[in-house]
Amino acid sequence: MTSQIIENVLQALMAGLLAGAIYGLMCVGLGLIFGVMRVINFAQGDFMMLGMYVAYYLFLSAGIQTAFGSVIGPYVAILLSAPLLFLFGYWIHKLLIARVTGRRTAQLEGDGHFAQLILTLGVALVLQNGGLIVFGSVLASIRTPLSASAWEIGPLWNDDLVSVFINKARGIAALISIAAMIGLTALITRTRMGKALRAAADNPVAATYMGIDIDKSHRLAFGIGAAVTAVAGGLLATNYPFHPYIGIDYVIVMYAGVVLGGMGSITGAFWGGMTIGLVQQLSTLVLPTQLQNAAIFVVFLLIIFLRPQGFFGHVVERT
Amino acid sequence: MLKLDGICAGYSVVPVLKDVSLTVEAGQFVAIVGPNGAGKTTLFKTISGIVQPSAGTIMFEGVDLAGIPAAKRPHLGIAHVPEGRQVFPSLSVMENLEMGAFTDAGRRAWKQNLERIFALLPVLAERRDQFAGTLSGGEQQMVAIGRGLASAPKLLMLDEPSMGLAPAIADFIFEKLIEIRAETKLTILLVEQRVAEALDTADRGYVLEAGRVVLEGNNATLRADDRIRQAYLGM
Numbered sequence: 001m002t003s004q005i006i007e008n009v010l011q012a013l014m015a016g017l018l019a020g021a022i023y024g025l026m027c028v029g030l031g032l033i034f035g036v037m038r039v040i041n042f043a044q045g046d047f048m049m050l051g052m053y054v055a056y057y058l059f060l061s062a063g064i065q066t067a068f069g070s071v072i073g074p075y076v077a078i079l080l081s082a083p084l085l086f087l088f089g090y091w092i093h094k095l096l097i098a099r100v101t102g103r104r105t106a107q108l109e110g111d112g113h114f115a116q117l118i119l120t121l122g123v124a125l126v127l128q129n130g131g132l133i134v135f136g137s138v139l140a141s142i143r144t145p146l147s148a149s150a151w152e153i154g155p156l157w158n159d160d161l162v163s164v165f166i167n168k169a170r171g172i173a174a175l176i177s178i179a180a181m182i183g184l185t186a187l188i189t190r191t192r193m194g195k196a197l198r199a200a201a202d203n204p205v206a207a208t209y210m211g212i213d214i215d216k217s218h219r220l221a222f223g224i225g226a227a228v229t230a231v232a233g234g235l236l237a238t239n240y241p242f243h244p245y246i247g248i249d250y251v252i253v254m255y256a257g258v259v260l261g262g263m264g265s266i267t268g269a270f271w272g273g274m275t276i277g278l279v280q281q282l283s284t285l286v287l288p289t290q291l292q293n294a295a296i297f298v299v300f301l302l303i304i305f306l307r308p309q310g311f312f313g314h315v316v317e318r319t
Numbered sequence: 320m321l322k323l324d325g326i327c328a329g330y331s332v333v334p335v336l337k338d339v340s341l342t343v344e345a346g347q348f349v350a351i352v353g354p355n356g357a358g359k360t361t362l363f364k365t366i367s368g369i370v371q372p373s374a375g376t377i378m379f380e381g382v383d384l385a386g387i388p389a390a391k392r393p394h395l396g397i398a399h400v401p402e403g404r405q406v407f408p409s410l411s412v413m414e415n416l417e418m419g420a421f422t423d424a425g426r427r428a429w430k431q432n433l434e435r436i437f438a439l440l441p442v443l444a445e446r447r448d449q450f451a452g453t454l455s456g457g458e459q460q461m462v463a464i465g466r467g468l469a470s471a472p473k474l475l476m477l478d479e480p481s482m483g484l485a486p487a488i489a490d491f492i493f494e495k496l497i498e499i500r501a502e503t504k505l506t507i508l509l510v511e512q513r514v515a516e517a518l519d520t521a522d523r524g525y526v527l528e529a530g531r532v533v534l535e536g537n538n539a540t541l542r543a544d545d546r547i548r549q550a551y552l553g554m
Contacts, residue, residue: 192417192421195410195418196418196421198407198410198414199410199414199418202409203405203407203408205401205405206401206405206406207407207418208367208369208389208390209367209393209401209405210393210418210419210421210466210470211390211391211393211394211470212390212421213390214390264409
């Protein structure tokens with residue numbers, strides 16, 4: 001009896017870590033756009049949806065399944081969706097969002113946030129409805145044989161039969177998420193380009209005095225953010241079926257993750273997403289599944305009440 | 320090196336600069352003095368390309384800056400140390416300096432420049448890993464100056480480096496400027512409200528009042544001028 005409970009808790013914990021890693025990566029994408037560049041993007045969930053469909057069609061229709069097989073193929077397709085979504089984000093920014101961000105908005109009310117809100121909400125609606133027309137309303141999924149098999153850890157001790165199972169597709173998705181997060185953190189904190197992006201977000205006018213092109217920095221950050229979230233979406237799609245309206249389900253989770261982790265912190269956004277995954281899965285131990293999202297936001301509000309700046313938010317005096 | 324001719328500029332409909340002309344020769348230390356609201360900062364922003372002039376031309380080393388966007392101008396060798404320091408608060412001191420070296424010239428000379436900056440302003444070496452936003456005003460001013468030097472500029476523009484600092488710190492910053500000048504022979508354009516010190520240090524000065532150059536000359540001429548003595552030097 002006790003061993004049953006222990007096993008359930010460990011299983012939920014593992015499920016939370018695996019889901020949390022993907023949510024974390026999703027949040028990192030938004031973290032770059034909203035947390036670092038301070039652009040409100042309500043279409044982020046729909047960028048993710050687009051990433052899912054791009055990976056799906058690359059896998060099925062662009063010959064990746066035949067070339068790489070059903071085991072490696074989905075991951076190749078997901079990684080290839082990243083540059084495509086980068087370009088998509090880059091151009092969406094150049095054509096639309098640049099008009100309500102950057103140096104231009106210094107004089108606008110609320111730093112152009114009102115305009116960004118409406119504009120990106122509009123983009124979200126166009127993508128959702130466009131998706132419905134182009135992709136149809138039938139649930140799609142990127143099927144891999146890995147999602148039907150699992151690794152078993154255990155039995156954890158000899159005289160008992162407690163063991164934890166890790167679904168292979170989810171395990172690999174979590175590992176790729178963590179690797180992508182580490183790569184992105186290195187990009188933002190170590191490279192010249194990453195530092196320039198942060199400088200541009202910190203003080204656009206001073207960054208211009210350094211010779212940094214602000215509009216270009218914003219475009220790059222937006223493109224990278226879109227690509228990262230799209231990869232997270234693709235990984236999610238190897239475990240869960242999706243549809244053109246899936247973005248709405250996740251965009252709020254992403255914002256919660258970014259705020260939870262602390263605005264401006266990429267690592268924070270990842271842990272914010274991880275927390276949400278853990279709460280979601282652990283809550284199923286004591287609550288009915290329908291209350292998962294309620295549980296997430298109760299915990300979210302609690303953490304924000306206790307630590308308003310988020311896990312990794314630091315207070316730096318603004319000049 | 321830098322030549323402004325008949326510059327008019329302002330914000331939307333409010334003109335700030337009216338027909339301003341000035342020249343900075345290579346190797347010179349030029350000071351612009353004048354009261355609050357005279358247009359000194361606007362003048363700098365116009366040279367940096369943040370404010371577009373409505374008339375007049377700006378030439379830098381024989382190149383007309385009119386068609387050159389603000390973010391390209393630092394790459395020509397113009398470093399702007401802005402009013403109020405404007406450091407990157409959530410970047411470390413080291414990263415702030417690295418951003419100064421965003422220009423190609425700055426990147427090539429990064430090692431030597433960093434050594435020089437740390438020798439000149441040792442406090443920056445001590446605080447290299449600290450967030451710039453957590454530093455004191457004087458230390459932030461040093462970051463801003465270090466950041467300007469890190470770009471390996473041909474022209475260093477300093478906008479009121481003593482503003483908002485305790486007098487002792489302001490004196491220290493001034494000494495550093497004299498040291499930089501003596502050591503590097505860098506061309507410097509300085510905007511300052513501490514007129515006596517500015518005119519002592521500079522080769523040449525301009526007095527800006529209500530958006531116009533009302534007086535110009537080398538430092539001896541200016542310091543001997545009765546209007547300057549009465550209005551600014553308190554003599």
